[in-house]
Amino acid sequence: MKKENSSTFFEDVYELTKLIPKGRVSSYGAIARALGKARGARAVGWALNNAALVPDVPAHRVVNSKGILSGKNHFGGNRMQELLEAEDIAVKDDKIVDFEQLYWDPNVELFK
């Protein structure tokens, strides 16, 4: 009935990524942890790889633990940076400025 794709994992990642407020960013590990796969940061990146094909998923708000636009290359050049700057997010040297300040932890915000 609701299998849609073969994995709900992608849906979970989509939902969580969509929940990221504008002007905020998150990390793969945080999302993976929120999904119960604390060590599935790579799996999240894989899911976001599909998410990149979905306009409803702001994957540009998701970066690695260092706040670096790891997937910038997958966005097609500086597209990811432009999207972040469009959200009032400062990007310098392919990494988020004040990442700690803009960091949005789903586990904290959703579990608080």
Add this chain to the structure above:
DNA sequence: ATTATGACTTCAC
């Protein structure tokens, strides 16, 4: 079922 790859994370030196 096994091997290889990938938008990662963490530990060790």
Add this chain to the structure above:
DNA sequence: CGTGAAGCCATAA
């Protein structure tokens, strides 16, 4: 603090 290596999850071949 910087670099290197290992680990873990999911997908594709």
